[in-house]
Amino acid sequence: MTGNQSAADPPPLLEVRNLVKHFPVHTGLLGRKTAVVRAVDGVSFAISAGETLGVVGESGCGKTTLGRAILRLIEPTSGEILVEGADFRAVRGKKLRAMRRHLQIVFQDPFSSLNPRMTIGDAVREGIVIHRLAEGAEADRRVRHLLEEVGLHGEIANRYPHEFSGGQRQRIGIARALAVQPQFIVCDEPVSALDVSVQAQVVNLLLDLQRDRRLAYLFISHDLRVVEQVATRVAVMYLGRVVELATADALYREPLMPYSQALLSAIPVPDPVTRRERIVLSGDVPSPANPPTGCHFHPRCHHPGRDAACARISPPLEEKAPGHWVACIKQPPTTVPWDVQLQHGATNPPSRYLPDLTAIRA
Ligand SMILES: Nc1ncnc2c1ncn2[C@@H]1O[C@H](COP(=O)(O)OP(=O)(O)OP(=O)(O)O)[C@@H](O)[C@H]1O
Numbered sequence: 485m486t487g488n489q490s491a492a493d494p495p496p497l498l499e500v501r502n503l504v505k506h507f508p509v510h511t512g513l514l515g516r517k518t519a520v521v522r523a524v525d526g527v528s529f530a531i532s533a534g535e536t537l538g539v540v541g542e543s544g545c546g547k548t549t550l551g552r553a554i555l556r557l558i559e560p561t562s563g564e565i566l567v568e569g570a571d572f573r574a575v576r577g578k579k580l581r582a583m584r585r586h587l588q589i590v591f592q593d594p595f596s597s598l599n600p601r602m603t604i605g606d607a608v609r610e611g612i613v614i615h616r617l618a619e620g621a622e623a624d625r626r627v628r629h630l631l632e633e634v635g636l637h638g639e640i641a642n643r644y645p646h647e648f649s650g651g652q653r654q655r656i657g658i659a660r661a662l663a664v665q666p667q668f669i670v671c672d673e674p675v676s677a678l679d680v681s682v683q684a685q686v687v688n689l690l691l692d693l694q695r696d697r698r699l700a701y702l703f704i705s706h707d708l709r710v711v712e713q714v715a716t717r718v719a720v721m722y723l724g725r726v727v728e729l730a731t732a733d734a735l736y737r738e739p740l741m742p743y744s745q746a747l748l749s750a751i752p753v754p755d756p757v758t759r760r761e762r763i764v765l766s767g768d769v770p771s772p773a774n775p776p777t778g779c780h781f782h783p784r785c786h787h788p789g790r791d792a793a794c795a796r797i798s799p800p801l802e803e804k805a806p807g808h809w810v811a812c813i814k815q816p817p818t819t820v821p822w823d824v825q826l827q828h829g830a831t832n833p834p835s836r837y838l839p840d841l842t843a844i845r846a
């Protein structure tokens with residue numbers, strides 16, 4: 485359990501426990517299953533109302549699969565998804581539809597996420613009708629109000645998606661998600677396809693809506709600067725696993741997992757006369773169909789204490805400081821005792837490593 489919940493607390497809005505999504509890979513003429521892509525491989529966390537959990541990591545680490553598996557847009561292989569304590573994976577039919585209303589998604593690509601043959605008004609109205617939240621003139625009024633809430637004119641309801649820019653379409657996508665009054669929205673790279681000048685406007689819109697409606701977001705992005713602006717806590721993913729989970733403040737100030745350190749060191753410094761030490765990650769992300777043994781990150785790790793045990797022990801996600809969870813057996817404290825590390829070929833005792841990532845004048 486990666487939180488500080490006591491037995492008396494109400495359950496969190498959303499909790500995932502040991503969520504797994506494996507994709508079988510079929511090759512050859514007979515289409516036999518030859519491998520398994522471990523896209524999401526045992527992820528656990530909780531999100532409260534009004535909170536944003538940022539999810540970061542390189543391409544292919546499982547962010548989108550995680551978001552979709554939580555919403556059951558793809559069925560998870562195993563694990564639990566609890567919505568206000570209720571087992572979301574157990575529901576079917578009408579009950580599934582009713583619960584799904586509270587869990588929505590905003591997609592990365594505002595150009596393909598809207599049906600080109602549907603008017604903006606019909607796109608926003610669709611969920612209202614399906615979930616029987618309103619009809620007739622009341623539904624029209626809600627659509628207009630939603631469009632205005634996301635910063636568009638209510639009169640655009642009769643127009644079609646091709647008439648709008650990427651930023652406007654993303655606002656329409658947000659209005660569509662909001663129409664069914666959700667409590668939780670997966671935002672999968674919601675601003676990555678937008679011009680930088682438009683990104684800030686859409687991020688501010690999401691923050692305003694969150695404040696007004698106490699929405700919870702799972703905010704997926706490979707842009708750590710955007711995540712820093714929006715996230716309360718951040719989960720860093722590597723090859724299907726969460727390798728660090730901390731408040732945004734703790735993660736950006738004191739990243740403990742060497743992978744997070746490398747990601748943060750790569751954030752461009754806005755001031756051209758300053759620079760920061762860059763930890764260059766060697767090689768590409770390994771395939772999730774054939775991840776390295778032990779700590780998946782060991783072939784690329786720069787921690788000075790890395791040794792043979794790193795290739796043999798799978799590091800548990802453990803609480804190194806209150807609320808700061810890290811999967812690394814070389815960052816103290818660790819629950820993996822030194823004698824166990826020795827049995828697995830360790831030569832370097834755990835010793836804290838924190839690179840200086842402050843930007844300095846070049
Ligand atoms: N339907 C599928 N069948 C087989 N493999 C899949 C499928 N969907 C995703 N994968 C694989 O699962 C892994 C995780 O993919 P995913 O799209 O979740 O990553 P991501 O972190 O969202 O990447 P990006 O930053 O590029 O969006 C990748 O190796 C991907 O190729």
Ligand code: SF4
Binds near residue numbers: 742787789
């Ligand atoms: S467990 Fe070892 S290889 Fe993995 S991040 Fe820590 S030091 Fe690096």
Ligand SMILES: [Mg+2]
Binds near residue numbers: 548
């Ligand atoms: Mg993705």
